[in-house]
Amino acid sequence: MPVGLSDEELERIDALIGMRLKIKRGEKLFREGDPFCNLYAVRTGFFKTCMLSGGGWAQVTGFQMAGEIIGLDGIVNDHHTCSAIALEDAEICAMPFDRLEDLSREVNALQHHVHKMMSREIVREHGVMLLLGSMRAEERLAAFLLNLAQRLNLRGFSKSELILRMTRQEIGSYLGLKIETISRTFSKLTDDGIVEVKQRHVRILNLDKLRSIINKINQL
Amino acid sequence: MPVGLSDEELERIDALIGMRLKIKRGEKLFREGDPFCNLYAVRTGFFKTCMLSGGGWAQVTGFQMAGEIIGLDGIVNDHHTCSAIALEDAEICAMPFDRLEDLSREVNALQHHVHKMMSREIVREHGVMLLLGSMRAEERLAAFLLNLAQRLNLRGFSKSELILRMTRQEIGSYLGLKIETISRTFSKLTDDGIVEVKQRHVRILNLDKLRSIINKINQL
DNA sequence: CGGGACGTTGACGGTCGTCAAAATTAGTGG
DNA sequence: CCACTAATTTTGACGACCGTCAACGTCCCG
Numbered sequence: 458m459p460v461g462l463s464d465e466e467l468e469r470i471d472a473l474i475g476m477r478l479k480i481k482r483g484e485k486l487f488r489e490g491d492p493f494c495n496l497y498a499v500r501t502g503f504f505k506t507c508m509l510s511g512g513g514w515a516q517v518t519g520f521q522m523a524g525e526i527i528g529l530d531g532i533v534n535d536h537h538t539c540s541a542i543a544l545e546d547a548e549i550c551a552m553p554f555d556r557l558e559d560l561s562r563e564v565n566a567l568q569h570h571v572h573k574m575m576s577r578e579i580v581r582e583h584g585v586m587l588l589l590g591s592m593r594a595e596e597r598l599a600a601f602l603l604n605l606a607q608r609l610n611l612r613g614f615s616k617s618e619l620i621l622r623m624t625r626q627e628i629g630s631y632l633g634l635k636i637e638t639i640s641r642t643f644s645k646l647t648d649d650g651i652v653e654v655k656q657r658h659v660r661i662l663n664l665d666k667l668r669s670i671i672n673k674i675n676q677l
Numbered sequence: 678m679p680v681g682l683s684d685e686e687l688e689r690i691d692a693l694i695g696m697r698l699k700i701k702r703g704e705k706l707f708r709e710g711d712p713f714c715n716l717y718a719v720r721t722g723f724f725k726t727c728m729l730s731g732g733g734w735a736q737v738t739g740f741q742m743a744g745e746i747i748g749l750d751g752i753v754n755d756h757h758t759c760s761a762i763a764l765e766d767a768e769i770c771a772m773p774f775d776r777l778e779d780l781s782r783e784v785n786a787l788q789h790h791v792h793k794m795m796s797r798e799i800v801r802e803h804g805v806m807l808l809l810g811s812m813r814a815e816e817r818l819a820a821f822l823l824n825l826a827q828r829l830n831l832r833g834f835s836k837s838e839l840i841l842r843m844t845r846q847e848i849g850s851y852l853g854l855k856i857e858t859i860s861r862t863f864s865k866l867t868d869d870g871i872v873e874v875k876q877r878h879v880r881i882l883n884l885d886k887l888r889s890i891i892n893k894i895n896q897l
Numbered sequence: 898c899g900g901g902a903c904g905t906t907g908a909c910g911g912t913c914g915t916c917a918a919a920a921t922t923a924g925t926g927g
Numbered sequence: 928c929c930a931c932t933a934a935t936t937t938t939g940a941c942g943a944c945c946g947t948c949a950a951c952g953t954c955c956c957g
Contacts, residue, residue, distance in 0.1 A: 516807045532796035562782045575795040576752035582802035589809035590853035633810035
């Protein structure tokens with residue numbers, strides 16, 4: 458949240474996000490079709506959002522960790538178009554969107570913050586489109602790991618060691634690859650000495666090499 | 678724009694979008710890195726937005742036609758992360774974003790409209806992720822044609838006849854396919870009697886069949 | 898200990914990318 | 928208006944990458 462707010466403004470924003478919920482692993486925060494009322498800020502834990510692709514098959518559209526916002530998809534039609542599922546026990550803040558709109562009319566900084574959040578999500582999705590549209594399996598997985606590591610690093614965790622909260626299946630769905638390809642690609646990265654993988658525990662051994670996988674595109 | 682606005686409010690919104698620009702085919706409305714000042718509403722013509730993928734290679738992230746908004750990506754970092762290029766001579770309205778924020782603080786309906794626009798873009802991109810992540814070439818092209826036809830139909834054009842304003846290259850970039858694959862897939866749809874293609878002129882001969890290509894996924 | 902979810906590995910095949918060449922169209926200047 | 932070159936599209940042959948199917952291995956939890 459931006460700085461430069463008066464105490465009174467901070468207090469009012471605080472009142473807005475008063476409602477905190479605990480969500481257990483595997484539970485749904487909301488599902489497609491649910492009426493849209495709240496945005497949700499992740500306080501602790503880890504979520505995935507996914508949508509159904511016609512025939513009951515789910516496509517993961519994103520992973521969210523502490524500080525990130527879930528539910529922006531619901532604004533346009535007053536109901537959600539995807540489900541949000543906790544990948545580990547989590548705690549979230551529910552923010553009633555109508556009150557958020559009310560308050561952001563009075564607090565400029567909040568208004569701008571909301572706009573930035575939505576714009577950030579749009580830009581993130583552009584990046585995913587790039588990934589899905591033009592990268593190969595190894596590049597996709599490398600980009601995915603680097604992105605996770607960077608976001609975890611911003612939150613004070615190691616930038617070279619991370620625990621995957623999602624299954625290979627979910628990684629594959631997000632990256633547009635099958636689970637076997639994810640597994641094989643992890644094996645290849647391991648053989649090349651770039652990462653060390655033990656189940657969901659990943660250690661990045663050679664950050665430069667991992668980065669260079671993505672930048673191979675540059676050399677074309 | 679939603680209804681139920683007073684004359685005075687309409688007038689103020691009108692003042693906001695006073696600035697109209699003509700853009701010639703091939704010209705850029707903005708490019709990546711440009712400072713962000715305005716959102717743009719397409720009045721006439723056709724645009725593509727695309728971003729560079731590291732090595733000078735462009736990925737098309739969307740096509741915009743009359744009534745659609747361009748530039749939302751720029752809000753988060755005060756500069757654009759993609760380029761917007763006219764695919765035919767076009768006319769657009771530039772809306773200074775800071776004034777849009779000012780005004781939307783006073784006109785509830787405008788505020789909500791802005792939020793919906795951004796949410797709609799997020800949902801659209803979810804759809805593209807689904808397409809890129811889990812559809813095969815024929816399904817992608819079918820979905821693309823149906824989407825174009827539907828949007829054109831909303832604007833009063835035929836739902837079975839359309840003119841592609843973009844090259845095969847650009848379609849391929851958007852759909853994550855190479856130009857040869859686009860060409861081959863058009864040929865296949867033609868052989869199957871589903872569409873008739875003459876250069877950029879496409880006539881949909883069998884809408885049901887075209888739809889069923891996508892719904893094949895359901896049968897898995 | 899045993900069942901089930903999850904992950905890994907191998908063999909094989911299909912889809913789509915790559916390379917190359919021809920065909921068609923668009924653009925330019927005489 | 929036409930000739931000529933550039934750009935775009937189409938088609939074919941071939942191969943790489945990834946999906947599919949199948950079997951096996953591992954971990955978790957009752």
